[in-house]
Amino acid sequence: MVTDLASAPPPVARRGGGNLLRAILRDRIGAAGLIIVAVMTLAAVFAPLLAPYDPTAMSAQRLAGPGGTFPLGADEAGRDLLSRALYGARTSLTVSLIVVTCAGVIGVALGLLAGYYRGVLDGVITPAMDVIFSFPTLLLALAVVAARGPGTENLIMALVIVFIPSFARIVRGTALSVSKEPYVESAQAVGLSNTRIITRYVLPNSVAPIAVQFTTSLAYAILIEASLGYLGLGVQPPQPSWGSMLSSGKAFMELSAWPSVVPGVCIMITVLGFNLLGDTLRDALDPRLRGR
Template sequence: MSPSAPTLWPPLLKALLRNRSALIGGLITLIVVLGALLAPLIAPWDPLRFGGSNRLSGPSPEHWLGTDQYGRDLFSRVLYGARFSLSVAAVSVLAGLLVGGTLGLLAGYFRGWLDLTISRLADILIAYPAILLAIAFLAFLGGGFTNLVLAISVVFVGPFIRVARAAALMVREEPYVEAAQAMGASHTRIILRTILPNAAAPLIVEATLRFAYAVLAEAALSFLGLGVQPPFPALGSMVSEGRAFLSLSPWGSLVPGCAIVLMVLGFNLLGDGLRDALDPRLRRL
């Protein structure tokens, strides 16, 4: 049996609970996630239901955040739009983390020609502007949930490779890794039981920050008409549709725009708090 790596999670958890940014970001994120998950129970109206003559109205007891140009309830549509954005972001980040994290760990652990090949792949993916690369994928594949996830996750593979590789290179030289190798532990066991637990902290921080980028990317692509197609509610397409009616009623663009800002703010604050709590130079043990 190979020696186990020292655990740092208890003091890190204490540092995280003392971090104001992490707590505020976590609270915002929790509210957003709960609102999205419970959208079918919370939404007072069908997000696709046309409202007849009640169009472009402001907030009222009947429609808490107003209605759009078709009389559809903006609060209900924002809940379902956030649900879609979070779904795209979650799957995209998870896919990018699994592929990029695995390749980065292999590159950092084995080094040599494998490290060189994987590092050049990461350089190629990072060399192109992320949004342009995603637009190129969607222009070729078309819109929809699956293609959105594929386009955004491919963009995230490169950064995850970089983070995982750097963490693996640092952990690889620790004495407990050398002891595991001397005791004859297999490469798979060393990577999964020794390298990965100690490389998890930077990957968690990167995943949290990439979650915010994924929400922005989905909103930007939907705004350009490359995401899910109307009448399905997506925050980016709602902002785009409301632009033509800003002089009559700003709520159609303002409400989904504020929802995007709130989601990104929550994940960024949470990611910054995690980074500060997980950095031994910044946290107070």
């Protein structure tokens, strides 16, 4: 009897990919978020094909308005804003995806170790995460980048450090709860290894909160990356990024608002899309909220 209980699948609420997609599309807010995310992702992936000009190519038509040669206008150096916005999407989404993926892998591993093994590991990992979490996110990222210098690699390192505690705390809470369940105790009693218990029982129960945290963290990472780019500590010129475009365009607002409006709208729409998608994912994956 004990062996059967240990070998049985854990009582975790699961949804297939098709069911989850249908749940998102049935929700108008979720569908809107998914469409925004899909459009921005496709724009970033196919930026070389969609951009009408080289994003770094300058011209004499400085601060030109939308229409004519440049569909969305030109910046202070005569560079096409549409092309720079498309390549800026590639920069922001790539950096954010790398950051959140790395932070998620490290944070999930630390959360599993702290929540399942507890004891000394929990006593070391949890206070360390609390210390990092106690700092304002942007301030901590600023400190790391300022200490190591501007650049894409240092930006990614700073943001990974910032986002690790969020994943670790969520997974630790789930691991603490699941490790006390009868099916986990039965698996331990029949001699299953800790690695197998974690991968078979503990980790699957963490998939839903991890998915939601991953989506919302992407939105936050885009904001922080743009903020650091605005301050000149993010991706360095001539590579376009939305934050640096905002920064360079602010000095010419009285002459033309388009160099600031275009990247600002891109940031707003992208962050909105990820937040809408994250909220819908939370509702779809949480049994307590399903059906409301």
